[in-house]
Amino acid sequence: xxxxxxxxxxxxxxxxxxxxxxxxxxxxxxxxxxxxxxxxxxxxxxxxxxxxxxxxxxxxxxxxxxxxxxxxxxxxxxxxxxxxxxxxxxxxxxxxxxxxxxxxxxxxxxxxxxxxxxxxxxxxxxxxxxxxxxxxxxxxxxxxxxxxxxxxxxxxxxxxxxxxxxxxxxxxxxxxxxxxxxxxxxxxxxxxxxxxxxxxxxxxxxxxxxxxxxxxxxxxxxxxxxxxxxxxxxxxxxxxxxxxxxxxxxxxxxxxxxxxxxxxxxxxxxxxxxxxxxxxxxxxxxxxxxxxxxxxxxxxxxxxxxxxxxxxxxxxxxxxxxxxxxxxxxxxxxxxxxxxxxxxxxxxxxxxxxxxxxxxxxxxxxxxxxxxxxxxxxxxxxxxxxxxxxxxxxxxxxxxxxxxxxxxxxxxxxxxxxxxxxxxxxxxxxxxxxxxxxxxxxxxxxxxxxxxxxxxxxxxxxxxxxx
Amino acid sequence: xxxxxxxxxxxxxxxxxxxxxxxxxxxxxxxxxxxxxxxxxxxxxxxxxxxxxxxxxxxxxxxxxxxxxxxxxxxxxxxxxxxxxxxxxxxxxxxxxxxxxxxxxxxxxxxxxxxxxxxxxxxxxxxxxxxxxxxxxxxxxxxxxxxxxxxxxxxxxxxxxxxxxxxxxxxxxxxxxxxxxxxxxxxxxxxxxxxxxxxxxxxxxxxxxxxxxxxxxxxxxxxxxxxxxxxxxxxxxxxxxxxxxxxxxxxxxxxxxxxxxxxxxxxxxxxxxxxxxxxxxxxxxxxxxxxxxxxxxxxxxxxxxxxxxxxxxxxxxxxxxxxxxxxxxxxxxxxxxxxxxxxxxxxxxxxxxxxxxxxxxxxxxxxxxxxxxxxxxxxxxxxxxxxxxxxxxxxxxxxxxxxxxxxxxxxxxxxxxxxxxxxxxxxxxxxxxxxxxxxxxxxxxxxxxxxxxxxxxxxxxxxxxxxxxxxxxxxxxxxxxxxxxxxxxxxxxxxxxxxxxxxxxxxxxxxxxxxxxxxxxxxxxxxxxxx
Numbered sequence: 001x002x003x004x005x006x007x008x009x010x011x012x013x014x015x016x017x018x019x020x021x022x023x024x025x026x027x028x029x030x031x032x033x034x035x036x037x038x039x040x041x042x043x044x045x046x047x048x049x050x051x052x053x054x055x056x057x058x059x060x061x062x063x064x065x066x067x068x069x070x071x072x073x074x075x076x077x078x079x080x081x082x083x084x085x086x087x088x089x090x091x092x093x094x095x096x097x098x099x100x101x102x103x104x105x106x107x108x109x110x111x112x113x114x115x116x117x118x119x120x121x122x123x124x125x126x127x128x129x130x131x132x133x134x135x136x137x138x139x140x141x142x143x144x145x146x147x148x149x150x151x152x153x154x155x156x157x158x159x160x161x162x163x164x165x166x167x168x169x170x171x172x173x174x175x176x177x178x179x180x181x182x183x184x185x186x187x188x189x190x191x192x193x194x195x196x197x198x199x200x201x202x203x204x205x206x207x208x209x210x211x212x213x214x215x216x217x218x219x220x221x222x223x224x225x226x227x228x229x230x231x232x233x234x235x236x237x238x239x240x241x242x243x244x245x246x247x248x249x250x251x252x253x254x255x256x257x258x259x260x261x262x263x264x265x266x267x268x269x270x271x272x273x274x275x276x277x278x279x280x281x282x283x284x285x286x287x288x289x290x291x292x293x294x295x296x297x298x299x300x301x302x303x304x305x306x307x308x309x310x311x312x313x314x315x316x317x318x319x320x321x322x323x324x325x326x327x328x329x330x331x332x333x334x335x336x337x338x339x340x341x342x343x344x345x346x347x348x349x350x351x352x353x354x355x356x357x358x359x360x361x362x363x364x365x366x367x368x369x370x371x372x373x374x375x376x377x378x379x380x381x382x383x384x385x386x387x388x389x390x391x392x393x394x395x396x397x398x399x400x401x402x403x404x405x406x407x408x409x410x411x412x413x414x415x416x417x418x419x420x421x422x423x424x425x426x427x428x429x430x431x432x433x434x435x436x437x438x439x440x441x442x443x444x445x446x447x448x449x450x451x452x453x454x455x456x457x458x459x460x461x462x463x464x465x466x467x
Numbered sequence: 468x469x470x471x472x473x474x475x476x477x478x479x480x481x482x483x484x485x486x487x488x489x490x491x492x493x494x495x496x497x498x499x500x501x502x503x504x505x506x507x508x509x510x511x512x513x514x515x516x517x518x519x520x521x522x523x524x525x526x527x528x529x530x531x532x533x534x535x536x537x538x539x540x541x542x543x544x545x546x547x548x549x550x551x552x553x554x555x556x557x558x559x560x561x562x563x564x565x566x567x568x569x570x571x572x573x574x575x576x577x578x579x580x581x582x583x584x585x586x587x588x589x590x591x592x593x594x595x596x597x598x599x600x601x602x603x604x605x606x607x608x609x610x611x612x613x614x615x616x617x618x619x620x621x622x623x624x625x626x627x628x629x630x631x632x633x634x635x636x637x638x639x640x641x642x643x644x645x646x647x648x649x650x651x652x653x654x655x656x657x658x659x660x661x662x663x664x665x666x667x668x669x670x671x672x673x674x675x676x677x678x679x680x681x682x683x684x685x686x687x688x689x690x691x692x693x694x695x696x697x698x699x700x701x702x703x704x705x706x707x708x709x710x711x712x713x714x715x716x717x718x719x720x721x722x723x724x725x726x727x728x729x730x731x732x733x734x735x736x737x738x739x740x741x742x743x744x745x746x747x748x749x750x751x752x753x754x755x756x757x758x759x760x761x762x763x764x765x766x767x768x769x770x771x772x773x774x775x776x777x778x779x780x781x782x783x784x785x786x787x788x789x790x791x792x793x794x795x796x797x798x799x800x801x802x803x804x805x806x807x808x809x810x811x812x813x814x815x816x817x818x819x820x821x822x823x824x825x826x827x828x829x830x831x832x833x834x835x836x837x838x839x840x841x842x843x844x845x846x847x848x849x850x851x852x853x854x855x856x857x858x859x860x861x862x863x864x865x866x867x868x869x870x871x872x873x874x875x876x877x878x879x880x881x882x883x884x885x886x887x888x889x890x891x892x893x894x895x896x897x898x899x900x901x902x903x904x905x906x907x908x909x910x911x912x913x914x915x916x917x918x919x920x921x922x923x924x925x926x927x928x929x930x931x932x933x934x935x936x937x938x939x940x941x942x943x944x945x946x947x948x949x950x951x952x953x954x955x956x957x958x959x960x961x962x963x964x965x966x967x968x969x970x971x972x973x974x975x976x977x978x979x980x981x982x983x984x985x986x987x988x989x990x991x992x993x994x995x996x997x998x
Contacts, residue, residue, distance in 0.1 A: 143528075143538075163543075174726050176826070179528050180539070191538035195523065206547070233618045235550070238632040241611045245604075245636045249497075249643065257497045261637065263540035271546050336728045336819055343730045345819040352851040352865070 046382050047161075048418035049316045050153045050445050051324040051392045053369045054115070054185050056107070056175075056333035057350050058401035059410045063359040065095055066426045075426035080359055081412075083367035086374050090387050092413040092465050093426040097434045099406035100456050107332035108142045110397035110406055111181050116146040117435045117453030142179035144187035146454060149393075149438055151188050154323040156447050161321050162274045168203060168312055169196030169327035170305045170368070175334040175347060182330035192263055196327045200295035200307035207315055208291050232275050239272045288380040289318040301339045302368075309372040316386050317379050326372070328365055331397035340364035350401035366412070369394050373414040390415035393441060409434055413465065417444050422467045429462065436460045493648055494655045494991065497641040498948050499536040501525045503713075505552075507673035509634070512594055513560050513570065520552035529950040530834055530941070531717055537948035541640070549640060553631035561627045571626060579622035584612045588629065596638035597675055598660040599684075608632065642668065646991050654956060656990045659683035662694060666983065669946055670701040672710040695984040702976055711975070712753040714945050715767060718938070720830060721749050721811040730820040734895050736782075737814070744778040745811035745896070751792055752809070757975075764975040768805040768934070769925040771797045782810055782897055799922070802891045802898060802909075805929075807921035810896030817894040824866050824886030831885040835928065837937035840878050861902040863887055884911035888924040935973075939965050943987055954992040960985060 064080040075093075077084055084091055099113050112118040147155075150165060158164030165186060173183035184193040197203045243265055250261040292314045295307040308326070315321050329335055334345040340360050342349070349357050369392075376387035394412030399405050411434070416423055421444065435453035440461040442449050451459035500508060502522045510516055523545045526535035541549075561567045568574055572590065573583035588608045592600040600608075608629050616625035633639060642664050646655035657665060663683040667675035675683075679697065687693040701707055716722060724745055729737040751774045757766045766772075774794050777787040783803070785795060797803045806812050816830045817823040832838045851868050854860045866887065869879035890909045893899050901907055909920040916927050928934040939961055940952050952958060967981050982988055 167544075172726060174728065176829075177527055177530070177720075180526055180535075183526075188540070191526075191528065191535075192540035192542075193526075194542050195544060197544070206544075230619050234615050234624070234628045235554075237611060237614055237618075238628050238635065239550070241607065241632045242635045242637070244607070245638060249637050253495045253497060257495070260497065260540045263542065264546070264637065267541055267543040267546040270543050271550065334818065336730070338731070343732060343820070345728075348818050348821065348823075 046384075046389055046418060047157075047319060047322050048420075048445065049322045049324070049386075049390045050150065050157070050417075050441070051312075051326065051390060052115070052148075052150050052185065053326045053328060053372065053392055053394045053412075053414075055328040055365045055396050056182070056331045057329075057346050058396050058398040059362055060355060060358045060402075061400060061408070061410070062355075064362065064410055066093065069095075069426045069428035071422075071425045080363045081366060081370075083363070083370035084373070087370060087377055087387065087414065088424060090373065090377065090415055090423045091425075092421060092423055094411045094413065094429065094437060094462070094465065095408065095426070096428050096430045097409045097411065097432050097437060098430075099409075100433055107397045108178050108181055111331040112142075112144055112146075113406070113455055114395050114397065114409065114434055114438075115148040115150075115185065116144050116187065117149070117438055117457075118144060118146040118455060142181045143190045144181055144193070145190055146187075147189055148185065148187045148325070149442060150186050150323050150325045151194075153442060153445050153447065157445060158321065158323050161319055163207075163315070163321040164270065165194065165323040165325065166207075166312065166315055166321040167194045167196040167325050167327070168308050169198045170301065170308060171329040171333060171335045172198060173330040173333060174345075175330065175332050178330075178332065182332060185325045185327040188263065189259070192260070194325075196325070198304070199298060200304055200311060201297065203308065203311050204292070204295050207311065207320055236272055236275055239268055239275075243268050243272075288386070289314070301337070305368045306371055309368070309375050312372065313375045313379050313386055316376070316390065317381055328368065337361050337364055347401075366394070369412065369414070376415070387415045389418045391417035391421060391441060391444060393438075411437065413441075420444050420467055421465055425465070427462070427464050429464075432462070433458050433460075437462050437465075440465060494644075494646045494993065496537070496644050496646075497637070498533070498644065499539065499541065499641050500639075501532045501536050504668060504672055504674075505640075507671070508639075509552075509556055511673045511676070512591070513556060514566060516556060517559055518555060520556060521548050522552055523548050527717070529944065530720070531945045531948075533945055533948040534950050538950075549635050550631070553634040556634065557627040557630045561623055561630070567623070567626075575622040575626050577622075579612070579616060579625060581609055581613070584609050584626070584629070587626065588612075588633075591630070592633055593680060594674070594677065595633045596636070597642070597664050597680065598638075648993070649990060652956075652986065652990065653993065654986070654990045655993050656986075659686060659688040662688040662989065663697075665946075665988065666694070666697055666701060669983070670698065670710055671704055671706045672713065673706070691984045691989065694989060695980055698980050698983045702980070708754050708758070711758050711979075712750055714942060715753045715757065716746075716750060717945065718834060718941055719749070719806050719809075719812050719815075720834060721746060721809070721815050723815040724811050727815060728819055729814070729894055733820065737895050741778055741782070741895070742811075742814075744776055745809070745814060747792065748774055748776070748779050749806075749809050749811040756794075760976060761974050763973045764938075764978075765929040765935070765973050766805065767938075768807070768929040769922065771799075771804050771922075773797060773803075773808075779810065782895070784898065802920050802922055804922035805925035807889055807925050808892075810892075813889060813892040813896035814894060820894065822862050822886075822890060822892065822894055824862060824883050824890065825869075825879065826886065827889050828882035828884065828886030832882055834941070835934055835937060836931075837933070837940060838881075840882055859903040861890075861905050861907070863890055863908055864905075884913055885924065887911055888918060889921045891920055935968065936961075936965050939968060942982070946982070946988060947991070957987060957992065960987040 059080070064078055066075050066078045066081070068075050077088060099110070154165040167186050169185070175182060180187070180191055180193045184195050186194040188194070197206065246261050246265050246268070250258050250265075253261065292310055295311070296303065298304055312324050312326060315324065329346065332347050334347050336343055336345060340363075342357050342361055344353050344357060346361055349361065373387055373392065376390060377385050379386045381389055392414040394414065395409070399407060399409045413421065415421065433453070433456040435456040435458045439449065439452040439458060440463070442452065443461060444466065451457060502525050505522050506520060509520060525532040526539050528535035528538055560570060570591070571583070571587045573586065575583060585605055588605050589600060592605065592608065611632060612625045612629045615628040616622055619625060644657060644661040644665070646657045646661065649656040660680070660683045663675040663679045667673060667679055682688050682693065682697055688697060724742045725739075727742065752770070753767070755774070756762065756770055756772050757764060772794060774792040775783060775785055775788060776792045780787045783801065797808065802808070813827070816827045818826060829840055832840055851865050866883055869875045869883060888909050888911050890907050891898055899907060911918060913927070918924050918927050943952055943957065943961055944950065952961065964982055964985060964987060968978050971977050
């Protein structure tokens, strides 16, 4: 294997010893793994990743819910979920969970609850409380009052990779303006969001274009004084000067703006870090990790989605990030689905349109999640594959959109989180909270959290999903 | 005016460490430049630019990009785009020796002197940061240039690096507004440089000119008279006419049309080209008709003049004009008047396949009447009943189901009438006399005022005190980047400005000067609105 790759372990690890005070990232390559490919040669387990696949407008139970709960052959895929056949082994379907006392609190409250464990009221903390009777989660002022769990997890496990988290999406948000919560998934706090990249070409450029596709060719590596090294040094010194301006400004602004500048400075440091990283640690293609082909120009919804799925998977295989969020469509989205033959708007279909159309749209959306999982399964990582080392939370804003309920959420977990999640199960739990599942996922990702949620706060977990 | 200090420019006092000391009651707040403000500002600083800078999209919060820009946090993607944009810009400008010399004021070749660098940083820095740099900061950036020259062995590249840094500094990317305590009112009052920025961005959409910064430097923006005179001067700037339309375009939410899709089979003519024409019609109508000098701005609700190009003329059933957009007078039979007759508004707030009286009505209530509508109560099936086979119901007949259930009627009886008044216009804003052979019924009553159709709804809102107060209040939120008007003094000021508005015959431009010169724009509550 080593001679095929023509790269020495010492070269691959050069960055780790050369860097001073800089955390360097390492792509997951066969050369760096132990003989079984189950762990890094240094002894650490292979990285596990966490992701969210979110779509708006809930599910239609009659075609979605599998007839029976159980494990293995005891449960079968429902009509809506047929596309998951190649990855059913790695699927954990959890149905029946509630937003307790939720009743109908709107798409906006749903999105705050299922992504951040927030109660919606927190979402309105900066909002217009005047004359709205507290119903403010669907106004143009809405935002997440709490960090979404991907950011909480990224805060704990995202530090060793170039991107502490990666935000992608497919369907541009069309619908009623709901502040920041519909067009964006990942939030670090109120109005502090990370917008999804919806253009595969732009995502490719961001992730892969600056990486060296052929590190064994000395002409391709940044030279000590070559033009790229000069430009990187200049950029770093400029970013340092900008950081200095920001730090001084931070001293005199109010608390809210100080927090904004903290986020801004953190972002500058992350960009700087990547400059350092790419200078001293070019990408070394290993098994599973390679620079993917440049995506075609933006095409149909399906083409864009499948390009995105491949780029996200490769970002994980190359250890560019360990946390991703994929905003398929926003809460209360109004998009058309021409690729599924549907020329009516999604939110409208759930309120007066054809129920058959509703299921057609849902079947199409989740087929794209199935595609993501299948690509992950087909992408090797060490001795297993990306899907084995990932936990993907597939979630939507409301449960049954037609009667506006937040009871009986239908959640799709994909992957095994490195062997911790059992898979191939349909678990039916009633009168239990979605926050219990979110807490379980965060603990599975290694977070030392005992309880979770401002709405439906809980210390109960759902061990049924675990091995 | 006080000393010039490190990091911020001119503030009243400086501490021993060189950092500014802002009195505890003072207030320093940050408003990120919007995408359009960024582009117009770099053009003001660097001259016309060839390629659009790749800046991240704005976020609309509470209906306005300005409110979003005062709330959102700059993330990694934004930092990357600010860096890429600044590098692209300096490459373009410094690549051209003539533009370089014009910008820098001295030739960096063959050798860059510290004097040349410092002079450039002082001058360009003041323009970019909208206040003078402290000498400490000038020297800091001179140091960046020296280090860059050593690394790159190229003086031009060194100046490029410094310039890209100034364009990435928070002092450029944010409008740093400094307001100081005003003992007379107990509130805080914006300093001269903050006022220069507030005036310039509000009226031209761009960073202040040197001339405006000079007015700030000499204290002329510290008085209502000085501000009034500067605002009057800016209103004569041709860029202002374009910028004044911005508030009304955002108020009407018509930019949504660019992201909308419509059912392909039913509306084959709808696409990006028609959407662009719809938006342009609205922009020109607001700029040249609603906001014409001395015009009554209530024409926003009921003006029967507009401009059309060939595409819009075809949609409105009018003969095509000879060239591009040309003015037309809309006939009463067209049913079109004011914003409710604009295809952009009608299409932006309807669904892909339906005129969506609830969607249109909800928008009108929230944005034109400043009323919030709660979401449906728990457990309601919001599915409208399908008609029996073979029966076609009009949109109105389908939506009347809302009125049949008391739990729905509570809110829908408030929202739907506004939307149902627009039923003569389909999802792309084309006139229809009937649906499935049933004549359109666009009648309704709100607060005891009966109307039939969008033109009469517009005429009713024109006389509606709540609608006019809402417009004033929305403008205050837009201009001050605030989600709500929460401060009692601001509400008082807006009440008085409402009377001024009426007394001046609702002429927007002259009212705008009163607004700008008042404490509603020159001062602010001592603390930011409740977060």
